[in-house]
Amino acid sequence: MARPKGQGKKTKDLIAEKAKVIFEQKGYVGTSMEDIRKYSQISKGSIYYHFKNKEELFLYTVEKTSENWRTRWEDHANNIESATEKLYLLAKYYASDMQNALSYTVPEYMATQNIDTVMKNKIFELIKPEFEVFYQILAEGIQHNEFESRQSPENLAYILYSTLTGLSITQFIGYNDEQFFALYQSAIDIFLKGIVTESD
Numbered sequence: 001m002a003r004p005k006g007q008g009k010k011t012k013d014l015i016a017e018k019a020k021v022i023f024e025q026k027g028y029v030g031t032s033m034e035d036i037r038k039y040s041q042i043s044k045g046s047i048y049y050h051f052k053n054k055e056e057l058f059l060y061t062v063e064k065t066s067e068n069w070r071t072r073w074e075d076h077a078n079n080i081e082s083a084t085e086k087l088y089l090l091a092k093y094y095a096s097d098m099q100n101a102l103s104y105t106v107p108e109y110m111a112t113q114n115i116d117t118v119m120k121n122k123i124f125e126l127i128k129p130e131f132e133v134f135y136q137i138l139a140e141g142i143q144h145n146e147f148e149s150r151q152s153p154e155n156l157a158y159i160l161y162s163t164l165t166g167l168s169i170t171q172f173i174g175y176n177d178e179q180f181f182a183l184y185q186s187a188i189d190i191f192l193k194g195i196v197t198e199s200d
Contacts, residue, residue, distance in 0.1 A: 012050040015042055016061045024101035028058055028109040058109060059122065065102055066129040069093075073133060083141030084192065087160075090137065091184040094164040103168065127161070134161050147192075163187050 018040035022031050033054055037044050051057040073093060080086050097103060106126060113122075124131075134157035141147035149156060167183055175183070 008050070011042070011046060012060075013064065015040060015047055015050055016057065016064050018042070019057050020061045020065065020102060023058060023061060023105050028054075028105045029112060031058075033057075055109075058105070059126070062102070062106060062126055066126070069097065070129045070133065077133075083137050083144065083146050086137045086140075087188050087192070088185060090133065091164065091188045092181065094167075095181045095184040131157060131161055160187075160191055163191065 015036070019031075019036045022035050022039050026035065031054065033044070033047060036057070037047055040047070047057075051060065073090075076089060077086055080089060135153055138147065138156045138160070139153035142149060142153055151159075164184060164187060167187060170180060170183055
């Protein structure tokens with residue numbers, strides 16, 4: 001019997017939604033397809049119909065989460081004109097996002113893989129929706145003479161993306177929420193203004 005139109009996509013997204021909860025609770029390595037089946041109450045056959053293995057399901061879950069992040073971001077960013085203001089808003093988004101349990105599973109997943117060409121492509125696909133936001137803001141700022149740099153927007157985007165994602169480590173050294181969010185704002189200050197005293 002044929003599935004109703006759109007029903008397959010709904011089931012696939014429901015599986016990913018339920019899987020996200022388990023990945024957040026148990027991590028990538030600690031989660032099994034059986035864990036997801038039990039929690040979702042969706043048959044094993046249906047899960048494997050949509051996803052051939054745990055890795056494929058995990059990558060789809062992260063992809064959907066990134067898409068939702070991008071949609072939320074654009075809803076807010078569309079109301080802001082200057083690239084500088086967008087960077088500070090982006091820092092707030094990242095500080096909030098890095099407290100999301102799913103964020104910790106991506107490095108864990110990457111640690112289980114051999115870093116070959118295929119894996120590099122997978123990793124880039126995971127970060128691409130977010131990276132494009134960084135690139136667009138910086139390219140816009142340079143185009144409108146709001147920013148001046150000898151570096152390309154792409155290089156600047158990689159630098160800032162790495163900085164904001166890397167700051168998540170501060171959660172483990174005793175910083176409270178206020179300090180944690182302040183660090184992200186300071187990262188934008190330093191990125192834009194530097195730390196070298198200007199000579200006369």
